[in-house]
Amino acid sequence: MSETISTADSADTGPLAPAAKRKRPVGFYLAGSWLGSIVLLGLFGALLPLRQWDLASYDYLGALPGTPGHPLGTTQDGYDMLSGLINGARISIFVSFFAVLFGGGIGALIGITSAYFRGKYDLIVVSIFNIMLSIPNLVLSLALLSTLAYSSPDKPATLQRRLIILILSLTIVIIPILGRIARASALQWSSRDFVVASKSMGTRNFTIIRRHILPNVAPAILAIGFLAIGSVIIVEGSLSILGIGVPGGASWGSMLANGRGNIAFSPHEVYMPAICIALTVISSNWFGDYVRSRLDLREAKI
Amino acid sequence: MTNLLEIEDLSVGFRTPRGNLQAVRNATLTLAPGESIGIVGESGSGKTVLSRAVMGLLPSTATRTGSIVYQGREISDLPRDEVRDLWGTGMAMIFQDPMTALNPTRRIGSQLSESLVVRLKMDKGAARQKSVELLRRVRIPDPEGMLRKFPYQLSGGMRQRIMIAIAVSCGPELLFADEPTTALDVTVQAQVLELLDELRAENNTAMVLVTHDLGVVAGHTDKIAVMYAGDVVEYAPTKRLYASMKMPYTEALLNSIPRLETPTGSRLPVIEGRLPDPTKEVAGCAFADRCPYVSEKCRAEKPPLMDAGDGHLYRCWFPIGGVN
Amino acid sequence: MDFLQILAKRLVGLVVIVTIATFLLSLLTWLLPGDAAEVIAGGAAPQVIESIRQDLALDEGVFGYYWNWYTGLLTGDLGRYYLAGGYREVSEVVGQTLPVSLQMLIYAQIVSLTLAVPLGLVSAYKENSRFDRIVSSTLFTMVSFPSFALALIMSLVFAVQLEWVDPIGYVAPSENLLEHLKLMILPVISISVGLTSSYTRLLRNDVIQTLKEDYVTMAASKGISDRRILFRHVFRPSSTTLLTSAALNMGGLIGGTIVIETIFVIPGIGYEIFYAIGSRQLIAMQTLIALIATFYVFFNTTVDLITQVVDPRTRERRV
Numbered sequence: 029m030s031e032t033i034s035t036a037d038s039a040d041t042g043p044l045a046p047a048a049k050r051k052r053p054v055g056f057y058l059a060g061s062w063l064g065s066i067v068l069l070g071l072f073g074a075l076l077p078l079r080q081w082d083l084a085s086y087d088y089l090g091a092l093p094g095t096p097g098h099p100l101g102t103t104q105d106g107y108d109m110l111s112g113l114i115n116g117a118r119i120s121i122f123v124s125f126f127a128v129l130f131g132g133g134i135g136a137l138i139g140i141t142s143a144y145f146r147g148k149y150d151l152i153v154v155s156i157f158n159i160m161l162s163i164p165n166l167v168l169s170l171a172l173l174s175t176l177a178y179s180s181p182d183k184p185a186t187l188q189r190r191l192i193i194l195i196l197s198l199t200i201v202i203i204p205i206l207g208r209i210a211r212a213s214a215l216q217w218s219s220r221d222f223v224v225a226s227k228s229m230g231t232r233n234f235t236i237i238r239r240h241i242l243p244n245v246a247p248a249i250l251a252i253g254f255l256a257i258g259s260v261i262i263v264e265g266s267l268s269i270l271g272i273g274v275p276g277g278a279s280w281g282s283m284l285a286n287g288r289g290n291i292a293f294s295p296h297e298v299y300m301p302a303i304c305i306a307l308t309v310i311s312s313n314w315f316g317d318y319v320r321s322r323l324d325l326r327e328a329k330i
Numbered sequence: 331m332t333n334l335l336e337i338e339d340l341s342v343g344f345r346t347p348r349g350n351l352q353a354v355r356n357a358t359l360t361l362a363p364g365e366s367i368g369i370v371g372e373s374g375s376g377k378t379v380l381s382r383a384v385m386g387l388l389p390s391t392a393t394r395t396g397s398i399v400y401q402g403r404e405i406s407d408l409p410r411d412e413v414r415d416l417w418g419t420g421m422a423m424i425f426q427d428p429m430t431a432l433n434p435t436r437r438i439g440s441q442l443s444e445s446l447v448v449r450l451k452m453d454k455g456a457a458r459q460k461s462v463e464l465l466r467r468v469r470i471p472d473p474e475g476m477l478r479k480f481p482y483q484l485s486g487g488m489r490q491r492i493m494i495a496i497a498v499s500c501g502p503e504l505l506f507a508d509e510p511t512t513a514l515d516v517t518v519q520a521q522v523l524e525l526l527d528e529l530r531a532e533n534n535t536a537m538v539l540v541t542h543d544l545g546v547v548a549g550h551t552d553k554i555a556v557m558y559a560g561d562v563v564e565y566a567p568t569k570r571l572y573a574s575m576k577m578p579y580t581e582a583l584l585n586s587i588p589r590l591e592t593p594t595g596s597r598l599p600v601i602e603g604r605l606p607d608p609t610k611e612v613a614g615c616a617f618a619d620r621c622p623y624v625s626e627k628c629r630a631e632k633p634p635l636m637d638a639g640d641g642h643l644y645r646c647w648f649p650i651g652g653v654n
Numbered sequence: 655m656d657f658l659q660i661l662a663k664r665l666v667g668l669v670v671i672v673t674i675a676t677f678l679l680s681l682l683t684w685l686l687p688g689d690a691a692e693v694i695a696g697g698a699a700p701q702v703i704e705s706i707r708q709d710l711a712l713d714e715g716v717f718g719y720y721w722n723w724y725t726g727l728l729t730g731d732l733g734r735y736y737l738a739g740g741y742r743e744v745s746e747v748v749g750q751t752l753p754v755s756l757q758m759l760i761y762a763q764i765v766s767l768t769l770a771v772p773l774g775l776v777s778a779y780k781e782n783s784r785f786d787r788i789v790s791s792t793l794f795t796m797v798s799f800p801s802f803a804l805a806l807i808m809s810l811v812f813a814v815q816l817e818w819v820d821p822i823g824y825v826a827p828s829e830n831l832l833e834h835l836k837l838m839i840l841p842v843i844s845i846s847v848g849l850t851s852s853y854t855r856l857l858r859n860d861v862i863q864t865l866k867e868d869y870v871t872m873a874a875s876k877g878i879s880d881r882r883i884l885f886r887h888v889f890r891p892s893s894t895t896l897l898t899s900a901a902l903n904m905g906g907l908i909g910g911t912i913v914i915e916t917i918f919v920i921p922g923i924g925y926e927i928f929y930a931i932g933s934r935q936l937i938a939m940q941t942l943i944a945l946i947a948t949f950y951v952f953f954n955t956t957v958d959l960i961t962q963v964v965d966p967r968t969r970e971r972r973v
Contacts, residue, residue, distance in 0.1 A: 055791070159675050162947050164909025167927065171943055174931040175682045262800045266913045269802055270928050284806065288917075291806070291821075292814050299810060302803035313798040387875055417877030425875075430868040435891045444886070445876040496876065 056318055059311035066308060070121040073114035080111065093296050103297050104290040107277060113304060116280040119191070120308070123279065124260040126195050131202025132253050138203070139210030140245060144218050144237055153211070157204040165201055165259065166266055172197040173272055190274060194267070198260055209252050213245045247323050254316030258309040265305050280305050332402060334504060334536050335361040335384070340396035340406075342376070342383045349609045353379040355560045356396070363503065366530070366537035368547030368568070370583065371557035374605045377540045378426075380557065381506045384538070385421055386413045401503075418445045422502040424526075426509040428489035432481040439477030442496055449500050464495040468525060487518040491525070498529050505530065505537045511546060523550050544584050548572065553641075556580050559605055559616035562635075566642035576638060576649035579617050615646070623648050664955040671951055673724070676944045680720040683936045694736050694936055706736055710937060723937065727944065733937040735930070744938045747926055748945065754824065755915070755922030759907050761842045763900055766849035770896070773850075774857025775884055781862055789854070797851035802913045805844035809917070812840065822919040841918045845910065849903065856899055860892040901957035908946050 093101040093109070100109035142153040160168065176193045217223065218241055226236050261280075267273035268281030269288070277286045280301040287297030342354040354376040361367055369377040383394050386405075398406040400420070405413060425431035433441060442464065443457035452460065458477070465473035468491040481489055490510065497505060507526065511519035527550060530537055539551055547554055547568070554571050556564040556579065564577040575581055582601045603620035606612050614629040615621070621628065625648065633647045691707040707713060711722035726733060732744035773793075777786040813821035819836050827834040864870065865888060873887045874880075911924035919925070923942065930938040 155674075159671050159678075162671050162951050163675060163943060164906045164946065164950065166909040166912060167943055167946055170912070170927070170931055171679060171939065172682070174934070174939070175936075258798060262802075265800060266802055269913055270916055271932065284803075288806065291810055295810050295814070298806050302800075302806050306799050306803045309800055310795055310798040314794075317794070385875065387871055414877050414879070417875055419877060423872070423875040425868055425872050427868060431872040433869040433873070433887050433891070435894075436887070444873075444878065448878050448882065449876070493872070496872075500876075 053318075055314050059314035059318075062307055062311045063315060066117050067121060069114050070118040073111075073118060076114070092294070100300060101294065101296050103277070103283075103287060104294055105286075109296060109300060112277060112283055113280070113300060115278065116283055116301060116304065119274055119279040120261055120264065120281070120305075123191065123195055123198065123264055123274070124257045127198035127202055127260050128206075128253050128256045130195070131199040132206045132249055132256065134199070135203040135205070135207030136210040136245070136249050139207040139212075140214040140237060140241060143211045143214035144233065144241065153207070157208050157211075160201075160204040161208070166263055169197050169201045169263055169267065170270070170272070172200055173267060187275065187278060194264070194274060198263065201263070202256055202260070206249060206252060206256060210245055210249055213248045214241050217241050217244045247319070251316050251319040251323055254312045254319060258312040258316070261305060261309050261312075333360045333399075334363045334365075334401060335359075336397075336399040337384060338397045338399075340380070340383060340394070340398065342379050342388065343393050344389075345391045345393070346609065351608045352560050352611075353392075353608065354383060354557075357555075357557075357562050359555055359562070359565065361504070361536050361538070364530070364534040364536055365553070366539060366551045368539045368541060368551035368554040369557060370541060370544055370547060370554055372542055372583075372601070372605065374559075374608070375557040376560040377542075377557050378508055381423075381508055381538050381540045385417065385423060385506060386410070387423070418449050418502065419500040420502055421504040421506065422497040422500070423506040423508065424490075424493055424497045424510045427513050428486055428493050429481075429513065431493055432489055434481055436480075437477065438479050438481065438484075438492055442477070442492065442499065445496065445500050460499070461495075464499055465492070467529065468492070468495045470495075486514055487522070490514060490518075490522055494522070494525065494529070498533070498535070501533055503533075503535060505535050506540070507537060508540045509542070510539070512541070512543075519546070526550070544580075556583065559612075560608065561616065561645060562643075563617070563645045564643065566638075566644075567640070570640060570642055574638075574642075574651055576642070576644035576651065577646050578621050578623050578648075578650065581650060582620075661959065664958070668948070668951045668955060672944055672948050675947050676724070676727075676940060677720055679940050679943060680723065681716060683940065684716040684719065694934055709734070723940065727941065732941045732945075735933075735935050735938050744941050747938075748923065748942070751921055751923045751926045754920060755908060755911050755924055757827075758838060758841060758911065758915075758920065758922060759845070759904060761838060762845040762849060762907070763904075765842060765846045766853055767896070767900065769846075769850045770853035770857055771889075774854045774896075775861060775889065777854070778858045778861035778865065779880070779884060786858075790858070793851040793854050796847050797855070799847065801844045801848055801910060802917060804847055805840065805914055805917045808840050808844065822917075824918075824920045837918075841914050841920060844914055844917075845907065849907075852903075853896060853899065857892060857896050860895045861888055864888045864892050897960070898957050901953050904949070904953045906950070908949060 093099065095101055098108050098110070100113065102108055103112070138153055142150040163171075173193065176197060223236060223240050226240060231239075264273055264279060265281030265284060268279060268285045271285065273279065273285070274282045277283045283301040284298060284305070287294070287301070291298050337357060337359045340354060340357045341352070344351040344353060357380055359367065369380060371377045379388070379392075382388055383392070384398055388394065394406065396406065397404060400416065405416065432438075439458070439461060442461045443452075443454075446452045446457040446460055447454070461477060462473040465476055470476050470488065470491055476492075481492075484492070490513070494510070505526075510526070511522050514522060523546065526537070529535070537551075539547055541547055544554075551568050553565070553567045555562050556571075556577060558579050564571065564575065564580050566575075571580070575584070579601075586601060601620060606616050606619070612618075612632075614627075614631055615633055618624050618628040627647050631647075633645045635643050635645050636649075636653070637643055638649075691703045691710065691712055694706060711719050714722070723733065730745065732748065734741040734743055735747065773789055777783075777789045780786050809821045812818045819839055821840075823837055825833045825837055861884075870883060870887055873883050878886075908923065911922055912928050913924070914920070915922045915925040916928050923946075927939065927942050927946075929935075930942060
């Protein structure tokens with residue numbers, strides 16, 4: 029028998045692991061407050077007494093940050109940066125939240141049922157997931173978006189339509205990512221004794237899934253969901269830079285894409301949205317990692 | 331004769347999330363050149379930690395106090411680099427599980443010749459020749475072919491022989507063998523122990539044999555230290571220990587060995603109860619809860635180490651055969 | 655299982671995946687509102703559109719159309735870019751652009767691995783030290799930092815404001831090596847930052863696990879120096895994990911280069927995909943995506959097979 033005494037902190041993933049003490053890490057509060065204020069600004073930013081984000085003021089073209097009336101300056105086209113960023117928060121959060129919500133929901137449903145019922149259905153699901161995952165995220169969403177977003181020249185796409193198509197494409201991209209995780213997690217749980225016991229009592233399959241499997245799989249999906257929000261924001265930004273995301277400077281990525289050409293004259297057009305995107309992605313990753321490390325601890329205690 | 335190894339008041343603790351875990355308390359042992367000592371106890375008694383502490387192979391969460399004198403030199407406060415100079419050439423260790431103690435990604439030859447090249451500064455050819463010779467000495471068939479193999483291609487017994495070959499490769503004066511036979515078949519166990527005796531006789535190597543099995547140490551050691559919950563509870567020359575053991579715990583350990591004369595179907599006597607929580611200090615004797623001869627005094631006061639003469643030490647208020 | 659059997663099984667899987675993935679793409683193209691030939695040629699003369707329709711077998715239904723493309727792909731005919739005045743072979747374009755992208759990716763891999771190996775080893779060796787904590791939290795932040803944001807900020811600072819390098823463009827190494835390297839600096843750093851972070855984290859966690867193995871204690875008990883233990887006994891088993899991840903990244907990175915190549919205007923395959931999508935070159939796009947998927951699955955398979963050779967542990971598992 030080995031008498032080596034193991035120390036407790038072996039399940040570490042991020043920088044959170046060493047600080048497995050009761051105290052929450054500083055990063056948790058920083059990430060939390062950034063995400064919180066972005067969501068609040070996204071939801072209620074329109075109520076603030078600010079300029080309209082899509083109304084150019086021709087007296088201020090490319091004004092520097094600190095200009096009266098335009099605290100964060102304006103773009104070369106005279107759009108106010110502050111209200112643009114707040115509106116961008118709304119669109120970016122809207123797009124990523126719904127894409128992850130729908131993608132996660134559908135993915136979880138497919139993943140859990142396929143893990144629970146196994147058989148041919150499972151085989152087909154796994155094959156489709158693998159096929160979709162064999163194409164890089166961005167390439168898949170590019171392909172989907174470029175075909176779905178096609179509109180004839182005489183009927184130009186509206187912002188709403190582009191947003192819907194963007195969310196739809198991103199949802200399709202998210203489904204196999206979260207679906208595979210849900211399946212892996214559900215696979216573990218559906219072989220546990222309490223599930224088998226419940227089955228032997230004649231409980232209906234969907235009742236078992238709802239009562240026993242879903243509550244156990246949900247935290248894992250939630251944690252990965254936060255990470256997925258980060259990746260969706262990156263993909264959205266990349267698509268905008270490639271010119272097929274949200275048009276007209278409505279999202280952060282779109283502001284970045286519009287500002288790229290003016291980088292030499294008004295650098296704030298580039299670095300402000302870039303920093304917003306970066307902070308949001310970093311925060312949601314921190315958050316996801318934190319949730320996951322808590323989850324690992326909970327798992328370890330069982 | 332001067333002693334090869336003198337351990338005095340050696341204590342080892344571990345920092346854990348639940349507080350300090352006292353794995354070894356004030357152990358005092360000596361070992362002469364060529365002599366062998368068995369450290370016996372249940373798992374969790376601190377025997378492995380004791381042997382690793384002497385060598386200095388403890389994780390960073392461990393704290394060690396006390397004195398360790400090796401060949402007349404205090405080594406407990408040496409910097410790691412100087413202690414390392416002793417490893418392999420002075421003291422070497424044979425690990426418990428041959429399945430995990432060999433690097434799965436490197437060939438037997440490179441693992442065997444590594445200390446020869448690094449520690450003895452042999453050139454490649456000489457190291458290879460010596461490796462073959464070592465493999466032959468541990469009775470490995472086709473030693474040349476063995477050099478090119480990976481651990482996964484070998485049986486447990488083979489791997490254990492190879493580990494022994496690695497341990498003795500630089501001719502150490504002191505060998506630590508941590509449960510060297512536990513992971514092996516009963517038939518292979520005896521062979522491995524005999525092999526160890528043989529190799530030790532050739533070089534007059536001393537040995538610390540760590541095991542939970544009193545039956546294993548009987549024929550292969552000169553003296554025995556029995557450990558319980560971090561304390562050395564009985565310490566005596568092997569023959570004397572078997573002739574007149576003092577500790578109820580030692581008796582219980584001996585009774586738990588299966589014997590050939592045990593009628594088939596009869597239940598193996600096991601020691602009832604469990605070791606006390608090592609993160610808590612016990613007021614009286616740590617074995618009290620499991621001892622058949624327990625009395626009030628045992629729970630109230632911890633027995634000191636008592637001397638029964640002829641180098642026989644024990645730690646009990648009511649020893650078997652009474653106090654001398 | 656036999657090595658060849660595994661190889662055969664993997665190859666079949668590769669073909670199946672690529673076939674199905676491209677068929678789904680064809681279906682998408684087919685379901686587009688309007689006629690694909692019109693989409694591609696966009697306002698060209700009716701004869702031109704008709705000849706494109708012939709070319710792509712658009713009249714033969716979705717299966718005929720797909721079969722036409724698929725057999726073409728198998729025989730090395732990758733399809734065409736239909737330009738205003740005629741067409742360009744996709745194979746020719748791929749031949750010109752793929753080496754540029756691969757070159758950039760290989761630079762990025764070299765830079766990332768060179769940085770990640772010492773960082774990962776040292777921070778694992780000094781687990782929970784101040785050094786480890788600083789490196790870990792910095793890298794965790796860096797891995798989340800979008801590469802395009804980094805690319806734009808860097809080109810703002812180093813190209814526009816400090817004027818150390820040119821903000822965009824590409825020069826072949828055979829033309830002017832110094833200029834080539836100077837232009838590659840920013841794109842390679844943009845890709846490498848995230849890559850370095852994920853490699854370091856991966857290696858660190860793996861090495862920490864390996865350091866707990868019995869055979870590491872065993873190696874220490876031979877009296878070998880820590881440095882030798884780290885490189886000889888720990889790095890090799892851990893490096894297979896790193897190698898696997900590095901190769902798996904190659905496929906994904908090709909996707910990531912689309913944005914970086916667009917930002918820095920580098921004529922690589924990523925930029926080509928962007929161009930194909932932008933100009934609605936559906937056939938070219940389908941071919942390029944098929945190539946990337948093949949590339950990706952091919953890399954995964956190769957790595958799996960190599961890992962089995964390098965790391966005997968995986969062989970042991972199958973016994």
